[in-house]
Amino acid sequence: MNTWYILGAGSxxxxxxxxxxxxxxxxxLLLRDSxxxxxxxxxxxxxxxxxxxxxxxxxxxxxxxxxxxxxxVLLACKAYDAEEAAASLAPRLSPGAExxxxxxxxxxxxxxxxxxxxxxxxxxxxxxxxxxxxxFRTVFAGQGHTWLGQPGQSAEPAWLNELSQAGIPHQWTAxxxxxxxxxxxxxxxxxxxxxxxxxxxxxxxxxxxEVATLCRELSELLLRAGQPEAASGLHEQVQGVIEHxxxxxxxxxxxxxxxxxxxxxxxxxxxxxxxxxLGLSLPQLKSLQQRLLAALQARGLPLT
Ligand code: NAD
Ligand code: KPL
Numbered sequence: 001m002n003t004w005y006i007l008g009a010g011s012x013x014x015x016x017x018x019x020x021x022x023x024x025x026x027x028x029l030l031l032r033d034s035x036x037x038x039x040x041x042x043x044x045x046x047x048x049x050x051x052x053x054x055x056x057x058x059x060x061x062x063x064x065x066x067x068x069x070x071x072x073v074l075l076a077c078k079a080y081d082a083e084e085a086a087a088s089l090a091p092r093l094s095p096g097a098e099x100x101x102x103x104x105x106x107x108x109x110x111x112x113x114x115x116x117x118x119x120x121x122x123x124x125x126x127x128x129x130x131x132x133x134x135x136f137r138t139v140f141a142g143q144g145h146t147w148l149g150q151p152g153q154s155a156e157p158a159w160l161n162e163l164s165q166a167g168i169p170h171q172w173t174a175x176x177x178x179x180x181x182x183x184x185x186x187x188x189x190x191x192x193x194x195x196x197x198x199x200x201x202x203x204x205x206x207x208x209x210e211v212a213t214l215c216r217e218l219s220e221l222l223l224r225a226g227q228p229e230a231a232s233g234l235h236e237q238v239q240g241v242i243e244h245x246x247x248x249x250x251x252x253x254x255x256x257x258x259x260x261x262x263x264x265x266x267x268x269x270x271x272x273x274x275x276x277x278l279g280l281s282l283p284q285l286k287s288l289q290q291r292l293l294a295a296l297q298a299r300g301l302p303l304t
Contacts, residue, residue: 002098002159003028005073007064007085009036009046011130012102013076014138016168018048018057023166029061030073030089037063040136047137054137064088072098072159079108079266080304086112093119098159100124100148105184105266106177107273122157124148125179128169145169149176175229182230182237185218187267188285189238191252192292200253202246210284211238217282221271224278256299265304268292 006017007030021027029046031037040046045058064085071094077085082103093099093116100122101109113121129142148160149172156172163170173179189211193204204211215235222231255262268289275282293303 001026002072003070004162005030005070006076007073007089008076008078008081009040009061009136010076010078011132011138012126012128013074014046014048014132014136015128015130015140016074016076016102016166017059018046018055018138019166019168020162021057021059022055023162025162025166027059029059030064030066031061033063037061043136045136047134049133049137049139064092066092068092069094070097072100074100074102075112076102078261079103079105079263080261082108083111083115086115090116096120098122098157102126103263103266104187105263105270106180107266107270109180120150122148122150123176123180125176125183127183143169145171147171147173147176147179149173149179151177178227178230181222181225181227182234184267184271185215185222185230185234186238186241187250187252188218188271188288189214189234190241191250192264192268192288194250194253195256195295196288196291200246201242201248201250204242205246211235211242213284214288217275217285218271221275221278221280221282221285224280225274256296256301259299259301261302262296264292264296269304 003026004020005028006013009029009031017027017029031040040061045056047054047056070092075082075085097119099119101112102124109123124146126146127144130138130140133139148170154174160172190201194201197203215238219231219234252262272285272289296303
C-alpha cells in the first residue's frame with residue numbers, strides 16, 4: 001500500500017492527513033524545514049477540531065529533503081507555492097508517482113505537470129472548509145465535496161477507495177478542468193468585489209449590475225475556453241452563493257484583512273491572461289484586476 005505523503009501541513013493538508021490516518025492508512029507529513037519539524041514533534045502531532053471536539057493525531061513527519069521514495073503525494077500548499085514545492089520533491093518521486101494537486105484556481109496545476117512530466121498529476125477542486133487556529137491545529141469549518149480527475153481520463157484509479165475509507169466525500173470526473181474553471185469563475189465574480197467594497201458576500205446584493213456584467217464576461221470567457229458546462233447558469237449560481245453565504249467573508253477578503261498573500265494570479269490573473277490569449281475584450285474583468293491590484297499595493301501585499 002502506498003504511503004500518503006502530505007506536503008503542506010496547513011488547513012486542508014492536515015484535514016486530509018488526520019482523516020486518512022484515523023482510517024488506518026499510512027500517512028507521513030512533509031514539512032518545510034528542520035525548525036518546523038522540531039516544532040511539530042514537540043507538540044506531539046497535529047490537532048483537528050471537529051464539532052468543537054479536538055483530537056490529536058501523532059502522524060509521523062519529515063522534511064521534503066528526506067530520501068525514501070515517494071509513490072503518492074498530496075500537494076496541499078497554496079497555488080503560488082506549488083511549482084517550487086513540486087520541484088523540491090522531484091528527486092524522491094518513484095516512476096509513475098501520483099501527485100494530487102489541491103490548489104484553487106488554475107495555472108499552478110499545469111506548471112507542476114510541466115515540471116514533473118513522468119508523474120501522474122491528478123487535479124482536485126474542493127469545497128471543504130478549514131482554517132488554522134494555532135500551530136498544527138486545524139478547525140474543520142465546512143462540510144464539502146472534492147472533485148478529482150486527470151483531464152480527459154474517465155477511468156478512476158483504484159486508490160480512490162482509500163478516500164471512501166477515510167470518509168472524505170469525493171467524486172472522480174473526466175471534466176476536472178470544467179470544475180476548476182467553474183470555481184475560478186465563482187471566485188472571480190465574488191471575492192475581488194468583497195475586497196473592493198469591504199463587505200461580506202451578502203453585501204454584493206447592493207451591486208447587482210457589477211456582478212451581472214462580470215458574470216457575462218466570465219461566461220463569454222468560459223465558452224471561448226471550451227468550457228460550456230462551466231459557463232452554464234453561472235450568474236444564477238453566483239447569485240445563489242451570495243444569498244447562501246451572505247454572512248460569510250470570502251477567502252480573499254479574509255486573506256487581505258489578515259495581511260496574507262492572495263492567490264490572485266491563479267484566479268483573476270489567470271482569467272485575464274486567458275482572455276487576452278483568446279483575443280477577447282473583457283473590460284470589466286480587466287478593470288476589476290487593476291482595481292484589486294491597486295488595493296493590494298495600497299496595503300503592501302504581494303501583487304502575484
Ligand atoms: P494553508 O496556507 O493553510 O496551508 C499551506 C501549507 O503549505 C502551509 O503550512 C505552508 O507552510 C505549506 N508549504 C508551502 N510550501 C511548502 C513547501 N515547499 N514545503 C512544505 N510545506 C510547504 O493553505 P490551505 O488553506 O490549506 O490551502 C491550500 C490550497 O487549498 C489553496 O490553493 C486554497 O485556495 C485551497 N483551498 C483551501 C480551502 C480551505 O478551506 N482552507 C478550501 C478550498 C480550497
Ligand atoms: O469559495 C469561496 C471563497 O470565499 O473563496 C466562495 C464562498 C464561493 C466565494 O467565492
